[in-house]
Amino acid sequence: MNQVVVDLLKKTFPDSIIEVKEFRNETTIIVKKENIVKISEFLRDNPKCQFNYLSDLCGADAYTPENRFEVIYNLLSIPLKHRIRIKIFTDETNPNVPTVSNVWEAANWCEREAYDMFGIIFDGHNDLRRMFMPEDFEYYPLRKNFPLMGIPNSLPLPDTNPKK
Amino acid sequence: MQTSTLDYRKVRQEKIIKALGNKDTSVQFDDSLENAMVLNMGPQHPATHGVLRLLLKLDGETVIQCIPELGYLHRGYEKLAENCSYHEYIPHTDRLDYLSPLLNNTAYVLAVEKLLGIEAPRRTQFIRTIISELARISSHCLAMGALAMDIGALTVFLWTFREREKLYDIFENLTGARFTTSYTRIGGVAQDLTPEVKKMMEDFINQFPEKLFECEKLLNTNRIFVERMDGVGVITREKAISLGMTGPNLRAVGIEHDIRRVEPYLLYNEFDFEVPTFEGGDCLARYYVRLNEMKQSILILQQALEKIPQGPIHAFDTKKVLPRKERIYTKMEEMIHDFMLINIGAVPPIGEVYHAVEGSKGELGFYIQSRGEGQPWRLKIRSPSFCNLQSLPTLIHNSMLSDVVAIIGSIDPVMGEADK
DSSP states (O other): OOHHHHHHHHHHHHEEEEEEETTEEEEEEEEEGHHHHHHHHHHOOTTTTTTOOOEEEEEEEEOSSSEEEEEEEEEEHHHHTTTEEEEEOOOSHHHHHHHHEHHHOOHHHHHHHHHHHHOEETTTTTTOOOOOSSTOOOSSSTTSSOOOOOTTTTSSOOOOOTOO | HHHHHHHHHHHHHHHHHHHHHOOOOOOOSGGGGGGGGEEEEEESOOGSSOOEEEEEEETTTEEEEEEEEEEETTHHHHHHTTTTOTTTHHHHTTTTEEEEEEEEHHHHHHHHHHHHHHOHHHHHHHHHHHHHHHHHHHHHHHHHHOOOHHHOOOHHHHHHHHHHHHHHHHHHHHOOOOOOOOOOEETSSSOOOHHHHHHHHHHHHHHHHHHHHHHHHTTOOOOOHHHHTSSSSOOOOHHHHHHHHOHHHHHTTTTOOOOHHHSSTTTTGGGGOOOOOOOOOOOOHHHHHHHHHHHHHHHHHHHHHHHOSSOSSSSTTTSSOOOHHHTTTOOOHHHHHHHHHHHHHOOOEEEEEEEEOOSSSSSEEEEEEOOSSSSOOOOEEEOHHHHHHHTTTHHTTTOHHHHHHHHHHHHEEEEEEOOO
């Protein structure tokens, strides 16, 4: 089933597919980030794909000088009952990727979460606020260079001294 | 200073007296948006089931806009996962959906086993199926009771808690803890299912349908309950799929999607059960889906407890599965393996997997990236409550303020899972 999808994608977007990986019967397709919206729309609307459900969208930090951040789309097709994973890379200096929240509305909060945790900026997102952390927090906690113990005084707490 | 305040009061007094003399005291606004009010519901509100905060914009009693704010229970479990071994992370999964910890344990361990490429023995798979279904009943019982309580029927809440108390007694005897169970292990479970616990489970499933029917009798034909739920919080099929609703909430719009059926894991393809669906897409449909799912869970439990075979409960793979305690103290090999597994951890090959199970709230998935180390490089929790909450603004839009509590109760979010 996944092979059909991979072949279709290779035929329709010959320049955009970078790599196809197979591990434990799961297919991961690495594509160019510029075409992610078109590929997403194709995967959603093509009758042989019908990936109408965005199961999960998440960021990841590869911690390499180039292509530092990954955005991973776990797709599910409810009518055809198959899954596929799309992956794109983006840079640290320019962590912009196009939003897919117009393709699947479920991407809205997931993209906000990825922005909150990694600082990946989704161009065209209508409400790119932090999901979990306070809005004035300066760091991106799931980046690999953020320490596990946190950064002291990065979250200002209310003054509890009664004498003041 | 003193005199000016007095002056102001005097002027105001005069104005009030004058206004009282004038018979027409009604206030009129040309634009209805001018008297829109912003109401802050939560994070400390009993009907939000935890620390969910909603900003509601009200026009009279009608909600015209709703913005959920999450993050009050964010504990950084994904960051923690990158810094502890695969075994060490199991207790943290208890704290995700704290109403069904056994299901989270099972879901996480299945994902790691898929990554490691091992499979648990058949008896363990039976035990995991049984605990998953018991956890689902426990979670749905709370959802049903809390929903009824939000609407004003306190009796059902107490009755479902009585049933959950029996379940917690079973969990305590099986796992040693009532709440934070940490029961599963990679390639096995912590303790075997003893005949005594099996008897308790059989007693529970024998009496539970009757008790559930008693709760049902209080609600299904209760006019107040039905009118508060029927046609409230409606969502269409296309919108529900696009917004990523999962689990009972997705099945309440008539989509027969259950991971136990479409991508069978554990032993679900060996048992007879139905996937209940309803067409309404409103609060009442969501309530009925949960109610019928509990009945199906009982059917699965009956079959599983009948068929459960004898045998080992741990997979035989010394490099990945923790050895038994009694053998660590007596055998050299086991001691070395235990030392390596505790200090370095079970080391999977380089790769990435996503494994989803049908949790009590919906599709509970773990996406793990491995770089051939003892810790995951990246672990993403696909939490169903997070995805269900995203549909809240759509469900609440143009409903009454009092319906908000019914809608939150019917989509059944758990903030421990939504905030991670």
